[in-house]
Amino acid sequence: MEIKVLKDILDANKQIAARNRQWLDSEGVLAVNLMSSPGAGKTSLILATIKQLKGKIKIGVIEGDVSSSLDAETVGKEGVPVVQINTGGECHLDANMVSNALSNMPLPDVELLFIENVGNLICPASFALGEHKKVLISSLPEGDDKPFKYPLMFDIADVVVINKIDLLPYLKFDTDAFSRAIKGINKKVKIFPISCATGQGVQEWTSWLLNQMSRR
Ligand SMILES: Nc1nc2c(ncn2[C@@H]2O[C@H](COP(=O)(O)OP(=O)(O)O)[C@@H](O)[C@H]2O)c(=O)[nH]1
Numbered sequence: 201m202e203i204k205v206l207k208d209i210l211d212a213n214k215q216i217a218a219r220n221r222q223w224l225d226s227e228g229v230l231a232v233n234l235m236s237s238p239g240a241g242k243t244s245l246i247l248a249t250i251k252q253l254k255g256k257i258k259i260g261v262i263e264g265d266v267s268s269s270l271d272a273e274t275v276g277k278e279g280v281p282v283v284q285i286n287t288g289g290e291c292h293l294d295a296n297m298v299s300n301a302l303s304n305m306p307l308p309d310v311e312l313l314f315i316e317n318v319g320n321l322i323c324p325a326s327f328a329l330g331e332h333k334k335v336l337i338s339s340l341p342e343g344d345d346k347p348f349k350y351p352l353m354f355d356i357a358d359v360v361v362i363n364k365i366d367l368l369p370y371l372k373f374d375t376d377a378f379s380r381a382i383k384g385i386n387k388k389v390k391i392f393p394i395s396c397a398t399g400q401g402v403q404e405w406t407s408w409l410l411n412q413m414s415r416r
């Protein structure tokens with residue numbers, strides 16, 4: 201019985217996600233769903249990307265959090281349109297929340313839309329939002345065993361950003377073994393080692409984004 205209810209919820213979510221996708225396509229917007237555990241660097245990656253691409257493309261941000269508007273305020277200072285979603289306890293964004301946020305986003309002024317999901321490595325994997333790309337950020341302090349512990353998240357990702365590589369000298373983290381474990385789950389995934397703190401690797405990430413946009 202419970203399984204049927206969950207299936208119904210996911211089916212309904214999928215339909216709204218498909219509508220969101222059509223809406224984004226009709227506005228010519230590329231939407232990227234950023235997922236990670238809390239503190240891996242979702243907001244930092246958005247800020248690093250804005251820094252590199254400001255003036256080149258028009259960026260908008262939907263900020264998802266259980267509560268507060270701290271990230272939205274930080275990102276808003278960069279002069280890009282931001283819409284905050286507070287889930288009020290839910291551990292993930294869903295397509296309906298994103299649909300409401302899209303109504304408040306000036307889409308004609310946006311070419312690239314970041315959707316910062318709630319920090320969680322489980323639930324966001326099951327809820328499509330209508331995004332074009334799913335990006336998982338995994339950071340060094342979390343450890344290199346995460347692909348084994350949260351395989352679904354790594355399986356559904358189009359991109360894995362390995363963030364905080366500036367901390368490599370201080371932590372026991374085997375980047376090659378980590379990348380091998382990810383590829384063992386998901387052969388097609390793109391992997392970008394990055395430091396949002398130093399800017400290392402950010403150029404490769406933004407080039408990939410620009411390439412995705414030029415293909416549309
Ligand atoms: N050393 C280091 N710290 C980082 C890096 N990226 C983010 N942080 C720090 O990690 C913390 C969480 O980052 P934030 O972007 O807020 O993570 P979020 O919760 O996923 O949005 C903050 O204190 C950031 O300054 C990085 O590349 N290197």
Ligand SMILES: [Mg+2]
Pocket residue numbers: 242243244271316
């Ligand atoms: Mg954040």
